[in-house]
Structure formats: C-alpha cells, structure tokens
Amino acid sequence: MFSSKKRRPSLVRLSTGCFTVDRDGQIVASTLPQAFPLMQVQEIAHRVLKTFHAIQEANLPLTEIIVNYSALILTARELRGGAIVYLSTRSLAHTVP
Amino acid sequence: MAACNKILLLDDDEDLLDLYREILSRLPSKPQIYTALSGARAIALLESEPFTLLLSDLSMPKMDGLQVLAIVRRKFPQLRTAVLTAVPDEQFRARAYAIGVDIYFEKPGTSQEIKLFLDCIESLLGQEVHGAFRGVQSKSLVDIIQLECLSQSSSALKIANGVQEGKIWFQNGEVIDATARDLSGEPAFQKILSWKTGNFEILASDPERPRTIFKSYQGLLLESAQAFDEAQAQAIAEVSNSDSTASEIAERSVVASISRFNGVEFVLLQSSEASKQTGSWSVENPEQLGEWTKSTLQTFRELGDILHAGHVGQIEGLGLQRHVAIASQANKELCIGFQRSLSVEQIRSSMKTILAEYVC
Numbered sequence: 001m002f003s004s005k006k007r008r009p010s011l012v013r014l015s016t017g018c019f020t021v022d023r024d025g026q027i028v029a030s031t032l033p034q035a036f037p038l039m040q041v042q043e044i045a046h047r048v049l050k051t052f053h054a055i056q057e058a059n060l061p062l063t064e065i066i067v068n069y070s071a072l073i074l075t076a077r078e079l080r081g082g083a084i085v086y087l088s089t090r091s092l093a094h095t096v097p
Numbered sequence: 098m099a100a101c102n103k104i105l106l107l108d109d110d111e112d113l114l115d116l117y118r119e120i121l122s123r124l125p126s127k128p129q130i131y132t133a134l135s136g137a138r139a140i141a142l143l144e145s146e147p148f149t150l151l152l153s154d155l156s157m158p159k160m161d162g163l164q165v166l167a168i169v170r171r172k173f174p175q176l177r178t179a180v181l182t183a184v185p186d187e188q189f190r191a192r193a194y195a196i197g198v199d200i201y202f203e204k205p206g207t208s209q210e211i212k213l214f215l216d217c218i219e220s221l222l223g224q225e226v227h228g229a230f231r232g233v234q235s236k237s238l239v240d241i242i243q244l245e246c247l248s249q250s251s252s253a254l255k256i257a258n259g260v261q262e263g264k265i266w267f268q269n270g271e272v273i274d275a276t277a278r279d280l281s282g283e284p285a286f287q288k289i290l291s292w293k294t295g296n297f298e299i300l301a302s303d304p305e306r307p308r309t310i311f312k313s314y315q316g317l318l319l320e321s322a323q324a325f326d327e328a329q330a331q332a333i334a335e336v337s338n339s340d341s342t343a344s345e346i347a348e349r350s351v352v353a354s355i356s357r358f359n360g361v362e363f364v365l366l367q368s369s370e371a372s373k374q375t376g377s378w379s380v381e382n383p384e385q386l387g388e389w390t391k392s393t394l395q396t397f398r399e400l401g402d403i404l405h406a407g408h409v410g411q412i413e414g415l416g417l418q419r420h421v422a423i424a425s426q427a428n429k430e431l432c433i434g435f436q437r438s439l440s441v442e443q444i445r446s447s448m449k450t451i452l453a454e455y456v457c
Contacts, residue, residue, distance in 0.1 A: 012161070013188060014406060040404060047400050051393055055414065058389035059382075062414035062421060066441065067397045070195030070407025071188070074397075089188050 012037060014072050014089045021045035023081030032087070048076040048083050102128035102149040102222045107139040107165065108181075109157040117152070117181070120211060124219050136160030136168075143173055149222055155182040155189060163192060163405045170197045177221050181214075195407030238290055239318055241297060246270045246314040251302035258292040261453055265289060266306045272317055273308040282309040283317070290321040351455045352376035355433065358447050362419055363434040365390065366456070369425055379434075390423050390432040411448055413441055422448050426456045 012035075019030035025045055032041060048065075055062050067074040075086040106117050114132040121130050128149065133139035137160060139151065151169055155162035166178055178198045182189070190201045199221060205214045238256065242265065245252060249270035256263045263277035263285060275286040310317070348366060355364045356378045363379040367387045377383040397409050414421040420435045422444050433451070435444050 012405075013186075014192065014404060043403055044400060047396050051396055054389055054392060058385050060386075060389065060414065060416070060421060061418050062416040064415040066413040066415070067400075068410040068412070069401050069404075070410065071192040072401075072404065072406035074400075074406075090191060 012040070014087070016088050018084060018086040019045070020079065020084045021049065021082050023049075025049055028082070044074065044085060044087075045083070048074075048085055051076075052078050052083060102126055103147070104128045104130050104150045104152060104218075104222075105139060105142055105148045106130060106132045106152050107134075107136065107157075107162070108132075108154040109134055110154075113154075120215070121152075121218065124215060124222070126219060126222050128222060136162075136165035139165060140168060140172070143169065143176065148173075148176060150177040150179060150218070152179045152181050152218075155180060155184050155193075163189070163196065166193065166196050166198055167402065167405055179218070179221065192405055192407065196405065238292065238297070239321070242272070242314060242318065245299075246272070251304075253300040253303055253306075255298045255300055256289055256292065257297070258289075258453055261292070263289040263292075266303060268302065268304075268306070268308070270314075272310050272312075272314045274306055274310055283312070286310065286317055287321055287324065290318075348376040352378045355431075355451050355455055358451060360436040360439045360443070360447070361433055362436055365432040367391070367430050369394075369428050369430045386432055387430075390430050393423060394425050394430060411445070413444060415441070420444055424448060424452060424456075426452050429456050431456055 013033075015032050015036045017030065017032035017036070019032055019041055020028045022028050025042070027038070027041055027045060030041065051065060055065075063078045065076050067076075069090070071090050073086075073088045073090060075088070076083050077085075104121060106114055106121070108114050108117070111134065114134070118130045118132065121128065131142060131148070133142055136157060139153070142148070143151065151166075153162045153165055157165075162180060162182070166180070169176060169178060180189075180193045180198050180201045181204060182202070183204045185203050193201045200217060202214055202217070205211045241254065245254060245267050247270065251268050251270075252266075254265045254267065256265070261278065264275065265272060265286060266274040272286065275282060275289060277285040277288045280288055312320075352364050352366055355361060355366075363377070363386075365377040365380050365383055365386050367390070369391070377386075380386050393412060394409065397412060401407060401409050409425070411422060411424040414423075417437065419437050420439060420441075421432065422435065423430065423432045425431070431452070433448070435447070439447075
C-alpha cells in the first residue's frame, strides 16, 4: 500500500565511537563514521574543551566528565590540554540513570 | 459536541501525503487532514491554528523530522506527535521517544498493519477528546484521588516519586489507609500529596486492609490544600522580605540533609533562574562553583539540542581528589562533591535519591 520514496535525504545518526581533540580544538583522530557531521564533532569538541577550561578556572580537579543525555552518553577525558571523547548511543533498552 | 480533530501530516513526498490523507480519511472520527511538505511550513501551520496531532516523517531535506519534532515539542507541548517513517532503526526510535513523541510508527505495509495504524491514530485522537490516559497523567494527584473516590472505587493507588514510593488504599470510594516510607495513615497521605510529580499505578483492592484513616476524602484533601496554601503564602511573604527568610532556612535544612548522605563532601543548591545561591555546605567559593554549575549545564543543554540527543539527565565529573555530580530539576540546580572512593554507580544512586527527596 505504501510506496517507497523516490529520494531519501539521510538523517544524521548519533554514532558510537570516539575522537581526540588537541588543545587548539583540532580533531586529531576519530573512529566516528564519516557520515557523522564534522561540524557536530567540532561542536562537541569545542564544548568539551570549554568545560575543561571552566573546570580549571573553578579549581575543580576533574579529569573526566560524563554527560547523560536521554539518547546518548558523552564521556570526555582530559588529555594534556586536549581531550578524548567517547560517544555511546543509548537504546530504548537502557534506562536513564 | 467535541471539536473536530485536526491532523497535520508532514512529509516531503507529495504522493505519500495524498496516500496518507486517503488512508486517514477512513478514521471513524473523521478528522480534518492538513498537509505540509516541509518542517518550516508545518511549524507555520501549527502557529496559525490549533491541531490535535502532528504526524511527521523523519527523512526530509533541510529540516529533518527530529528537528521539527524537537521544536514542536517545545513550542506546542499539548500537541500530540507521532512519527511515521520507513527508517526501521532502534536509534531513531529511541531519539524520537527521547524528544517526547507519543508514538513511533514504521510505515505500514499490509492491510493488517494499516488497520493497526489507524486504530492507534484513532486512539491517540480519542485520548485528546475524552481526556483519558494522557489526561490522567497530566492531572495532579488530587485529581486522581478524587476520580477514585467519586467512582466509588475499591483499589490501591501505588505512587512512585523517584525512589520514594507510597500507597493509598480506597474502599468503596473512601480513603482507608496510606503508607509512604516509614509513615502510615494520615501523615503518609499528606506526605504523598506533597509530591508534585511521579508515576502511579492502580492495583487491585485489598479487602483485608485495616482502616487507619477515618476522615472523608474531601476533608483530607482540604487539609492538604490548606497546608499547601499556607506554605505558599508563607513563601510569598518571605520572598518579599529581604532579610534572612524562613524559606532560606528551609533550603539550608535541605542542604544539611543532603550533606548527610554517604560520601558527600560538599553541596551547592541554587535557583536555575536567578544567580542567587539557595544554599551551600562546605563549599569554599559558592559563587564560583554556582557559576560553573550553571554554565556547564547550559553548555551541555545546548549541545543536546544541537545533537538531538534529548534531555541532559545528569553530569558526573570524576577526579583524583573527588567526584562531582551536577543536575537540574524543578528550577533548581544542584552540585554535589563526592568522595573519590565512591563509584559512578553509587554516585548515580545517591543523586537519584537526593533529587527525588529534596529537589522537587
């Protein structure tokens, strides 16, 4: 009854993978799929670095942050001024902590 | 007579829109069907007139379905939303539900699936008209209790508020008993009524349950309402008073209670609207920590919007000296320092209890 679409714009998938970013915000290495938009990776990197800078300014000796979203878990570890960031998608089977 | 339901169909394929329109026209409630070929057009239509249901595709150019739904959920919280997609993907399903859609359909392919699809849509529309499931969910606990009593029900109402749990027993429309943690009877009933959010479940009645509450349900609800009004009036009066207030003292007591949790090293509780700290314990520089808490929550909230990853539940920070957890709930922001020896799971468990018991 239902026909398939003639053209199918792709949806941006949240991906499981990790990437490293240096202290200048440059993405050094990534295991994320190429389909995952670079702009979003850079946005994540920018916010993670900003957060680690804010952590230093607030005199909080934290080296790792875990952000629990409804559909994603973002884990970032401080790495000599840069960071390594892990993204892990959450399926419906997971429960939000 | 109930107002006619209006469904807005969003898909970038005109042929499919025609097909959906044809199929949805078979619905017994005979809703009016509107169509939009783009997210922008759909939002413009939703702004121009009220709709009952938005049925959206996911894969669309420029603005995809998740983006549209994220905007719609925020701008039109009462609108029912459903996804109808050919993307059979667990992740998109999870993300759609994380955004808050009511139902996620994969495009039906057989006449049986079409029938089920139509039944679901009819049910969604019916809920709006008759105020059933969602109507009850969105009602206060007082409304639910009144419904049970007015229907002369004999049942047990189980209410969960985070990790807290309570039960209220009804016998022939009268409240006969209640329990909440270590409380029972009227104090438990009042305690349960002080919970502003939660889930409930109606269980079978327990005819053997001894009666400990003898007041009428109207009397019990009136007492609760009076206590609530008095607390509110007191709070308003105290806000207008610029000196140290009783509400501040109450907040300090909350902070003190949190500080007694296992492994807690410091506590900061602040309003998410004002920059003013509500209270802190064992924090060297509350202003600085408050600012960091606020900006970190804001940073990751914005990132969640960009990624369509849903609501930020909680953020944990791990360090060599101590761990920190921050969360936002009920217009309050909480930052707690924990001993380094605690595991992430222990921190999550403590935060869950704290948020449920003290930040609501």
